[in-house]
Every structure is written in structure tokens, then in C-alpha cells.
Amino acid sequence: MAIVSIAELKSRLAPGQCLLGLDLGSKTIGIAVADPAGIIASPLETIRRGKFRDDAKALKGLIEDRQAGGLVLGLPVSMDGTEGPRCQSTRQFADNLLAEMDIPIAFWDERLSTSAVEKFLINEADMTRKRRGKVIDKMAAAYILQGALDSAG
DSSP: OOBOOHHHHHHTOOTTOEEEEEEEOSSEEEEEEEOTTSOOEEEEEEEEOOOHHHHHHHHHHHHHHHTEEEEEEEEOOOTTSOOOHHHHHHHHHHHHHHHHOOOOEEEEEOTTHHHHHHHHHHHTSOOOHHHHHHHHHHHHHHHHHHHHHHHTO
16 A cells, blocks of 8 residues: 555554554554544554564464554654654654555554653653563653544544
């Protein structure tokens, strides 16, 4: 497919399809899922990164299992709005995925998503550092996906 806007991504969904949100880290990929109505994002799981082929295989399985019709990738834009090496890496990941599978992908500015989630987990959920480490990536993916869903109305 192609890289599209969030609104176009939502409009391309067939009945019953959902969106998956991805928070790409250097060691893990946090994954979230939206309900079929595209209103609420929920943390799903975190996969440990390996070779790209293994990552793509794991994502393809999730896409099939969840009947996902599109992906929202968090784009780690710098605080000044510029795109650095991490953005280039995310865009390359998307290009590589598109070479492996036919699914539309949209990017969402993920500035401060992990820190916002971490602050919530510390202040509101009173989680230990060890427990936060197990959930932060998938919760950051849900934060990213929820922002994208909210923006598209």
C-alpha cells in the first residue's frame, strides 16, 4: 500500500477492521490496538526486536489475528520539530514493511509519549520501575494510537 494520512487511513478500513499502533524502540516494539469503531486504543503487547524479518513476521501475525487494516507508527520528531536519525529509522522501517506486506501506514508525532506515560505510571498508578519496564512500550503505543484516533475525529 502506501504512507497515508491518519484520516485517510481510517477511511480505508473495511467493516470489522481495526488499527494497530506501534512504538518503535531500539530493543522493543510496543503495540496497541484500536477498537473496530476507531475510538479507543488499548495496549496489546511488546515484542523484543530482532532481525527485521523476524519483526515483520511477528507483526504480520498480529495484523492477521487482529484483522488490522492499517498501522500507525509513532514518529520520534525532535522537540524543535525537526526529524533526526530516529525518524529516518522509523521511516525506513515503514518502507521495509511496505515491501513485505500490503497495508497502509500513517505516522503520528510521538513527542513526549513515553515520558507522559511514564509520568502517569509513576504518579497515578504508583508502579515500580520494574513493573513500568514491562508495560511502558505498549502503553506508549496506545498513547500514540489514541492521539491519532482523536485527531481524525
